[in-house]
Amino acid sequence: MHGLVNRSFELFLRDCYGDRIWERVARQSKVDPRGFFLLQSSSDSITKTLIAEASGILRKPGGELVEDLGGWLTRREPIRRLLRFSGRDFSEFVESVGEFPSRATMIIQSLKTPRIAVTMLTKQRYEVSIESDAEVWPMLLAGILRGMADDYGALAVITVLNRKLRVDVAMTEFSAMRPFELVPHTETGVAS
Amino acid sequence: MKAAYTIGADEASIMMPMHLVVSPDGQILGAGPVMQRLLGEAKCLHDVLAADHQFLDIGPDSDAMSELRRGRRATFHVHGQKDLVLRGHGVELSDGAMLVDFGFGMSLPQAIKLLSLTESDFSPSSNVIELLFTYEASQAILCEISRANEALEKERREAERMSATDALTGLLNRRGFESEFRKFLPAGNGHELAVAALDLDLFKDVNDRFGHAAGDDVLIAVADALRSGVRRGDIVARAGGDEFLLLFSLYDSVRDLVRILDRIIERIEEPIALENGIAKLSASVGVSTFVIAAEQDLATAIALADAALYQAKSAGGGRVVVAGQQ
Known part of the structure; x- marks a missing residue:
């Protein structure tokens, strides 16, 4: 698994449960408690072990933890901003989910993510298929979709169906959309 | 296959939000929504834009239009916005007017801020x-x-x-000592240094009598004595066991050095309180002075200092012997 995934899980645990929990998870998973590096790939089994150990320590199903990770990612401002470049409203965002793998490899060529296909079943219902046996991806994506539905102020129901997700968008303008500007106002320029 | 297209102003605005239609004399005839925000109430192109090159100057007599007509890409600056740049190319319409489509180039972030542009302001193909x-x-x-x-x-x-550090005492180890010595090498020939080899007397007795943990405590106490006994700039290291090395780069005379080392011996001879008793020991020191010429000079100097140290030991310990003086 790419270092970005393991590093994200590490930061999620540190941020939500504290450094001590992370260090415990790392020790039990036999990985360096100092943490992962972005460009340090490791076998998929390490990610599975991390999730399993964290699940045991926190007494929370692994799937729920990964979904929480997805939600947590959407609350990290730099990541939220990157996600918001994917569409003007939640429906556009869902429709663009199939572009995630190419967006990811555009930035980090070594980051291999499974192919994602989005099918519009009705005007307000989508089916998102993930071509991977790894359980982590559907749950992660479910967490991201739920988080971004909140961010866009949409009312949506996301259902995990094995390797597929069903997204029902009840209302795209249910509550206030979190602000998003193409160039952050706090910066003196995009390059700063 | 070539076909003639006719497109209305509204459709052009959807497809090209940054397009502009100008008459041959620079009058603004139409503009896409983003360009309209930039132009405001301006009627004439030269009220808003200045061509990047003088020969492209926009005005009634300008040849900017003819340049664009020739398929040349043109860069324009916006009056009063020195960081805002427009890059465009255009085609001539049937009535002689020019249809120019612009982009912000590298000034895109500034444009987004200035005009409060959102994703909807850009065409998906951009x-x-x-x-x-x-x-x-x-x-x-x-x-x-x-x-x-x-x-x-x-x-x-x-x-x-x-x-480079000795874990027990926190002093430099042999590698650290050599590394510090190498810093003097760029100073070149002629720089005189002195190296002292110090070995504890009766240390074996302390170990035998009080145990190895107490021996470690003694080494730590000796390290403290060495630290406090040397001057700023002198280098102290534990070479191993109960052997220490000192490097002096600044001293007035060998006699001056001997005085410093005697003082250190006195400090080491002060009784050391241990958990299970009091340790009393002393130290023997051999000193060698040398002029830096090469890295291997240190090894030679240490060998000479070691030889002097053995002489100090042979003479009963608790003293300083300078190589070549006995």
Whole structure:
């Protein structure tokens, strides 16, 4: 698994449960408690072990933890901003989910993510298929979709169906959309 | 196959939000929604834009239009907005007017801020959103790589420090001592140094009588005595066991050095309180002075200092012997 995934899980645990929990998870998973590096790939089994150990320590199903990770990612401002470049409203965002793998490899060529296909079943219902046996991806994506539905102020129901997700968008303008500007106002320029 | 197209102003605005239609004399005949925000109430192009090159100057007599007509790409600056640049190319319409389609080039961020542009202001084919996404994602990745580099650099420095430090006493080890010596090499020939080899007297008795843990305590106490006995700039290291090395780069005379080393011996001879008793010991020191010429001079000087140290030991210990003076 790419270092970005393991590093994200590490930061999620540190941020939500504290450094001590992370260090415990790392020790039990036999990985360096100092943490992962972005460009340090490791076998998929390490990610599975991390999730399993964290699940045991926190007494929370692994799937729920990964979904929480997805939600947590959407609350990290730099990541939220990157996600918001994917569409003007939640429906556009869902429709663009199939572009995630190419967006990811555009930035980090070594980051291999499974192919994602989005099918519009009705005007307000989508089916998102993930071509991977790894359980982590559907749950992660479910967490991201739920988080971004909140961010866009949409009312949506996301259902995990094995390797597929069903997204029902009840209302795209249910509550206030979190602000998003193409160039952050706090910066003196995009390059700063 | 070539077909003639006719497109209305509204449709052109949808397809090209930054287009502009200008008459041959620079009068603004039409504009896309983004250009309209930039132009405001302006009627004439030269009220808003200045061509980047003088020969492209916009005005009634300008040849900017003919340049564009020839298929040349043109860059314009916006009056009063020195950071805002427009790049465009155009085609001539049937009535002699020019249809010019613009982009903001590298001034895109400034334009987005100035005109409060959103994603809806750009056509999907412009790749503006992808450009901004790529830029922000690259910055985020660079930040993370920079963090990793800093962490690695910190660990490298720590590893370097540890590889040069004696873990028990915190003094330099032999490697650290040699590394410090090498710093004097660029000073070149003629710089005189002195190296002292110090070995504890009766240390074996302390170990035998009080145990090895007490021996470690004694070594720590001796290290403290050495630290407090030397001057700023002198270098002290534990070479191993109960052997220490000192390097002096500044001294007035050999007699001056002997005085410093005698003082250190006196400090070492002060009784050391241990958990299970009091240790009393002394030290023997051999000193050798040398002029730096090459790296191997240190090894030679240490060998000479060691030989002097044995002489000090043979003479009963608790003294300083200068190589070549006995």
